Amino acid sequence: MSSSATSDTGTSSGLAQIGVTGLAVMGSNIARNFARHGYTVAVHNRSVAKTDALIAEHGHEGRFIRTETIAEFVAALERPRRVLIMVKAGAPTDAVINELADAMEPGDIIIDGGNARYTDTIRREQALAERGLHFVGAGISGGEEGALNGPSIMPGGPKESYEALGPMLEAISAHVDGVPCCTHIGPDGAGHFVKMVHNGIEYSDMQLIGEAYQLLRDGLGLSAAQIADVFTEWNAGDLDSFLVEITAEVLRQVDAKTGKPLVDVIVDEAEQKGTGRWTVQSALDLGVPVTGIAEAVFSRALSGSVAQRRAAAGLTSGTLGQKPSDATKFTEDVRRALYASKIIAYAQGFNQIQAGSAEYGWNVKPGDLATIWRGGCIIRAKFLNRIKEAFDADPNLPTLIAAPYFRDAVEAGIDSWRRVVVTATELGIPVPGFASALSYYDALRTERLPAALIQGLRDYFGAHTYARIDAPREARFHTLWSGDRSEVSA
Numbered sequence: 001m002s003s004s005a006t007s008d009t010g011t012s013s014g015l016a017q018i019g020v021t022g023l024a025v026m027g028s029n030i031a032r033n034f035a036r037h038g039y040t041v042a043v044h045n046r047s048v049a050k051t052d053a054l055i056a057e058h059g060h061e062g063r064f065i066r067t068e069t070i071a072e073f074v075a076a077l078e079r080p081r082r083v084l085i086m087v088k089a090g091a092p093t094d095a096v097i098n099e100l101a102d103a104m105e106p107g108d109i110i111i112d113g114g115n116a117r118y119t120d121t122i123r124r125e126q127a128l129a130e131r132g133l134h135f136v137g138a139g140i141s142g143g144e145e146g147a148l149n150g151p152s153i154m155p156g157g158p159k160e161s162y163e164a165l166g167p168m169l170e171a172i173s174a175h176v177d178g179v180p181c182c183t184h185i186g187p188d189g190a191g192h193f194v195k196m197v198h199n200g201i202e203y204s205d206m207q208l209i210g211e212a213y214q215l216l217r218d219g220l221g222l223s224a225a226q227i228a229d230v231f232t233e234w235n236a237g238d239l240d241s242f243l244v245e246i247t248a249e250v251l252r253q254v255d256a257k258t259g260k261p262l263v264d265v266i267v268d269e270a271e272q273k274g275t276g277r278w279t280v281q282s283a284l285d286l287g288v289p290v291t292g293i294a295e296a297v298f299s300r301a302l303s304g305s306v307a308q309r310r311a312a313a314g315l316t317s318g319t320l321g322q323k324p325s326d327a328t329k330f331t332e333d334v335r336r337a338l339y340a341s342k343i344i345a346y347a348q349g350f351n352q353i354q355a356g357s358a359e360y361g362w363n364v365k366p367g368d369l370a371t372i373w374r375g376g377c378i379i380r381a382k383f384l385n386r387i388k389e390a391f392d393a394d395p396n397l398p399t400l401i402a403a404p405y406f407r408d409a410v411e412a413g414i415d416s417w418r419r420v421v422v423t424a425t426e427l428g429i430p431v432p433g434f435a436s437a438l439s440y441y442d443a444l445r446t447e448r449l450p451a452a453l454i455q456g457l458r459d460y461f462g463a464h465t466y467a468r469i470d471a472p473r474e475a476r477f478h479t480l481w482s483g484d485r486s487e488v489s490a
């Protein structure tokens with residue numbers, strides 16, 4: 001059964017150009033997005049009720065082909081068949097892939113649009129390639145609203161698949177200045193890797209916003225509504241971003257039941273589905289210090305450490321300092337500290353992407369990411385234009401904070417940043433995101449870190465050897481600690 005068509009750009013064969021299976025909100029919104037762009041969309045869901053609901057409520061938006069079984073679904077598609085899977089990451093995704101692969105033919109393309117772990121994507125692509133099928137792991141960001149009106153899309157997989165898929169994905173993606181927020185990221189797991197780091201940055205961004213909120217709440221005693229106004233004002237400047245914008249909305253929301261700000265009746269235990277944790281696990285393997293993302297993941301875990309929080313409630317704070325006397329000045333300090341810490345979060349995330357790309361030979365272009373993250377995704381922000389410019393000027397930029405615009409931005413905020421961390425410490429307000437970002441910045445710019453001492457200690461107890469500042473970097477030395485303490489070449 002085909003629903004009423006409002007577009008005449010469907011295929012003359014009557015077959016669908018794309019199939020979507022998994023019609024929960026994200027899947028059904030993406031299917032509608034394709035249909036609204038004139039594509040004929042075959043739709044399938046394990047339980048037919050969801051398929052019928054989609055057709056009943058939104059069938060008039062475009063051309064849908066309703067299917068009940070995988071065989072019917074696959075038969076409804078023009079070749080090469082393109083199927084987008086929008087089901088839960090993990091075992092459910094494997095189950096759907098296997099069922100589809102049995103019904104599909106060489107040259108057909110399976111796209112996984114869920115938040116899959118990139119190592120799973122690499123494995124799946126290899127397995128499907130052996131069967132002549134193309135597999136594209138595509139990160140899709142933007143939540144329900146983005147899925148319907150234009151997400152940011154990060155497809156990996158073979159370049160040839162992108163040729164068949166790219167135009168459709170670009171058509172339904174968000175556009176900024178006429179440029180689609182979708183591009184081929186790189187082979188195999190590159191798309192899902194990049195989406196994972198996107199989410200890690202999202203965690204970091206949200207943690208920093210949370211700290212800014214708490215500083216204004218507990219440091220200045222502002223109400224939720226007053227803080228909402230501050231965020232609205234901030235959103236008109238450098239911090240202009242989706243997350244800052246919706247922070248104001250969430251803070252302004254009043255709970256119908258109690259009449260209190262909604263934020264005051266929500267249990268303060270932050271949950272997670274896992275992409276932030278994966279980002280940190282991958283960063284540990286790659287040896288990339290994504291301290292801001294790690295602090296954000298651990299802060300969520302700490303908020304949920306109910307037994308420990310209960311046991312520590314009422315422990316002494318020691319002598320606390322005075323609350324800031326100049327609210328306007330302190331608020332501006334917090335804004336600058338937030339912006340500087342945010343720059344660090346993105347700098348770290350981009351470093352992880354560069355390291356992952358090098359490790360797997362993906363050749364990911366950081367400037368392209370900054371471009372496709374400008375719209376549609378959760379971390380969309382005005383300053384991504386600046387990140388793009390920085391990578392355009394130097395594609396191998398070692399760190400964002402070395403690019404002139406960001407160097408100047410941090411320089412403009414550094415005094416505020418230090419004052420905020422000092423004030424927070426004196427007031428006993430936890431700011432792991434702000435403080436660790438500042439320490440990261442200070443560590444990077446410090447000429448001599450204590451790492452030399454660590455090397456000395458390692459050599460002392462384990463003969464692990466060290467390099468000398470006055471010898472070639474590869475030359476290794478060892479001190480005979482338990483002997484005459486002379487140095488030998490190792």
Ligand code: 6PG
Pocket residue numbers: 115140141142143199202271272273274275276377378
């Ligand atoms: C997006 C979001 C989306 C989702 C994540 C994060 O880019 O649209 O990142 O993927 O919100 O699942 O969720 P957690 O906070 O539960 O890990």
